[in-house]
Amino acid sequence: MDSHHQSNYKRSKTEKKFLRKQMKARHTLLRHEGIETVSYATQSLVVANGGLGNSVSRKQLLPVLEKCGFVDALLMPPNKPYSFVRYRTTEESKKAYDTLSGKEIVDDLGQKITLYLNFVEKAPWKELGLQALPPGLTVIEEIISPEDEKMLLESVNWTEDTDNQNFQKSLKHRRVKHFGYEFQYENNNVDKEKPLPGGLPDLCDSILEKWLKEGFIEHKPDQLTVNQYEPGQGIPAHIDTHSAFEDEIISLSLGSETRLEGQMRKRKNQIVMDFKHPNGVTVPVMLPCRSLLVMTGESRYLWTHGITPRKFDTVQASRGHKSGIVTGDVEDLTLSKRGIRTSFTFRKVRHTPCNCRYSLVCDSQTKETPPSFPESDREASRLEQEYVHRVYEGIAGHFSSTRHTPWPRVVEFLKALPSGSVVADVGCGNGKYLGVNEELYMIGCDRSQSLVDICRERRYQAVVCDALAVPVRSGSCDACISIAVIHHFATAERRAAALRELVRLLRPGGKALIYVWAMEQEHNKKKSKYLRENRVSPGREELTSNEMSAQEVPAKHTPDLGSQDSARPVPSISDFQEGGCDSRKATSSKLPIHTNRTPFHSQDLLVPWHVTGNPGKDRPVEPLGALGSSDPGAVFHRYYHVFREAELEAACRTLSDVSVLQSYYDQGNWCVILQKV
Ligand SMILES: O=C(O)CCC(=O)C(=O)O
Numbered sequence: 001m002d003s004h005h006q007s008n009y010k011r012s013k014t015e016k017k018f019l020r021k022q023m024k025a026r027h028t029l030l031r032h033e034g035i036e037t038v039s040y041a042t043q044s045l046v047v048a049n050g051g052l053g054n055s056v057s058r059k060q061l062l063p064v065l066e067k068c069g070f071v072d073a074l075l076m077p078p079n080k081p082y083s084f085v086r087y088r089t090t091e092e093s094k095k096a097y098d099t100l101s102g103k104e105i106v107d108d109l110g111q112k113i114t115l116y117l118n119f120v121e122k123a124p125w126k127e128l129g130l131q132a133l134p135p136g137l138t139v140i141e142e143i144i145s146p147e148d149e150k151m152l153l154e155s156v157n158w159t160e161d162t163d164n165q166n167f168q169k170s171l172k173h174r175r176v177k178h179f180g181y182e183f184q185y186e187n188n189n190v191d192k193e194k195p196l197p198g199g200l201p202d203l204c205d206s207i208l209e210k211w212l213k214e215g216f217i218e219h220k221p222d223q224l225t226v227n228q229y230e231p232g233q234g235i236p237a238h239i240d241t242h243s244a245f246e247d248e249i250i251s252l253s254l255g256s257e258t259r260l261e262g263q264m265r266k267r268k269n270q271i272v273m274d275f276k277h278p279n280g281v282t283v284p285v286m287l288p289c290r291s292l293l294v295m296t297g298e299s300r301y302l303w304t305h306g307i308t309p310r311k312f313d314t315v316q317a318s319r320g321h322k323s324g325i326v327t328g329d330v331e332d333l334t335l336s337k338r339g340i341r342t343s344f345t346f347r348k349v350r351h352t353p354c355n356c357r358y359s360l361v362c363d364s365q366t367k368e369t370p371p372s373f374p375e376s377d378r379e380a381s382r383l384e385q386e387y388v389h390r391v392y393e394g395i396a397g398h399f400s401s402t403r404h405t406p407w408p409r410v411v412e413f414l415k416a417l418p419s420g421s422v423v424a425d426v427g428c429g430n431g432k433y434l435g436v437n438e439e440l441y442m443i444g445c446d447r448s449q450s451l452v453d454i455c456r457e458r459r460y461q462a463v464v465c466d467a468l469a470v471p472v473r474s475g476s477c478d479a480c481i482s483i484a485v486i487h488h489f490a491t492a493e494r495r496a497a498a499l500r501e502l503v504r505l506l507r508p509g510g511k512a513l514i515y516v517w518a519m520e521q522e523h524n525k526k527k528s529k530y531l532r533e534n535r536v537s538p539g540r541e542e543l544t545s546n547e548m549s550a551q552e553v554p555a556k557h558t559p560d561l562g563s564q565d566s567a568r569p570v571p572s573i574s575d576f577q578e579g580g581c582d583s584r585k586a587t588s589s590k591l592p593i594h595t596n597r598t599p600f601h602s603q604d605l606l607v608p609w610h611v612t613g614n615p616g617k618d619r620p621v622e623p624l625g626a627l628g629s630s631d632p633g634a635v636f637h638r639y640y641h642v643f644r645e646a647e648l649e650a651a652c653r654t655l656s657d658v659s660v661l662q663s664y665y666d667q668g669n670w671c672v673i674l675q676k677v
Pocket residue numbers: 225227235240251252305343345
């Protein structure tokens with residue numbers, strides 16, 4: 001081979017690799033973000049991997065883009081691994097597409113990042129624009145003077161002192177000190193019978209009186225937790241225990257001014273606190289030093305709050321913008337280096353049970369006793385309503401953000417179907433199977449409106465319905481899939497009815513693939529990934545993640561956009577509530593609560609789902625690892641009937657007009673392929 005040939009060959013190989021990555025970036029943008037790219041040149045481009053979420057700052061990206069032409073606008077959505085650029089002319093954007101696609105740049109942390117550019121019809125300037133603060137939340141700036149700030153900071157004595165009654169702990173990832181009452185991280189509550197001597201520091205007392213008088217707060221707190229965070233430290237997403245504290249919770253942010261490198265002006269130290277609704281909506285709130293965060297109502301009771309442990313935050317670049325929401329002007333975002341932050345969180349200890357409106361997350365209103373095993377169809381239906389439908393509706397967004405990797409053997413089934421086949425995905429969730437084979441006509445259905453909405457945003461066909469009554473004509477489907485659905489029905493009769501409904505949809509000769517979660521999480525001496533993912537840290541904290549349930553085991557989860565650059569660990573969080581509540585045999589008719597990532601001891605059980613404020617796919621984070629405390633996020637319990645070996649197959653064999661083509665075990669699930677005869 002002469003050298004000419006060789007270089008040609010080389011180029012085409014690199015080109016192929018690039019095209020593959022470019023395609024992958026387009027696919028990821030569409031499937032995970034709903035961003036549609038186009039194959040013709042337009043003025044706007046989406047720059048995959050060139051986002052604040054990849055630690056690429058405006059300062060780095062803009063000059064690179066400006067080399068190709070006049071940049072009209074650069075939109076950098078917070079925490080996203082991509083950005084949008086609009087050039088003045090299509091020629092300029094085309095030049096950027098030709099020269100920058102596949103180009104490496106160095107991010108803020110000194111790592112190489114490969115950019116992938118694609119044309120878009122229009123960037124979602126508006127959609128990513130203004131976002132409201134969570135209801136009930138306010139940030140009051142400059143609430144104290146720099147002098148008071150200094151005094152407050154100096155008043156905290158961090159030196160270890162055993163006589164010191166103001167209980168102080170060095171949590172693994174931040175320092176804390178308590179006044180008034182000790183906050184116990186073991187149960188996320190306070191011992192109301194044992195106030196600490198000394199109460200709140202006098203200095204705080206007079207400041208609180210002033211805020212009361214001026215109307216910034218309505219109630220005088222009697223408990224104070226001082227948290228100190230080094231850069232890179234944080235606090236896991238949590239809701240302060242309802243039964244422990246009254247409604248109003250306030251947090252004063254303190255920290256010294258930092259001088260920006262190479263710049264004369266001072267920049268106020270600030271961090272971003274993330275608020276997350278159980279439906280998955282996340283609102284990053286910027287907290288400058290000397291500001292007071294006031295959480296009441298929904299923002300205090302329903303939303304989790306947490307600080308992602310990292311060294312940089314995405315903040316508003318302009319000096320005019322100070323606090324509050326970070327996405328006010330997405331054309332104006334940059335990265336800010338964290339300094340040491342000390343916060344004074346004041347709360348009022350609660351002496352009567354909480355009777356807030358948010359019963360789903362209220363520990364005072366959680367039923368003491370778990371639900372019972374259903375005795376009738378009606379009870380079963382009620383159990384599913386409460387412990388399946390209501391939960392999925394509540395966690396839809398968060399659930400969806402942990403569900404993107406289709407299972408290989410399900411994909412194999414769908415890919416083997418003849419093109420043009422009509423296929424129903426009954427219990428389609430966020431629609432992760434609806435697009436795996438574009439040659440099929442797929443229709444999804446799910447009981448959760450929010451999940452169906454997510455499917456529709458992704459431009460899939462999906463309807464809301466019950467798997468026992470699918471609004472599709474009998475015999476009209478060439479194939480059906482039911483992945484991780486039938487285990488949510490609470491009686492054998494209802495599970496059989498769900499199987500019959502699938503068969504009803506099939507035409508003679510049509511096939512159905514069914515997956516249910518297996519009781520046996522160890523098969524042929526091999527533990528399922530669900531069990532293998534159980535990492536127990538030295539403390540009592542068990543690190544778990546919601547990622548793996550029946551649907552989400554086989555493939556590796558890499559949330560990147562066509563390159564290795566943005567794949568970073570996704571945090572998991574401690575299982576805080578199952579402390580003394582091990583999976584146990586159902587000795588009574590009460591349903592046991594399962595401990596995540598341990599073997600099943602009962603076929604009918606409740607499996608906890610933690611709303612952790614887990615940033616999920618769209619946010620690069622440093623690993624949370626073992627964070628200092630096990631503060632609670634919200635926990636929801638889902639009902640499951642896990643299937644024993646041969647149980648699913650036996651149920652299928654009782655159906656009329658059906659032959660079982662295959663019955664197998666796949667990563668902790670029992671699976672059947674059946675055919676209508
Ligand atoms: O550091 C803060 O501002 C918040 C601390 C907090 O949420 C807590 O201690 O519960």
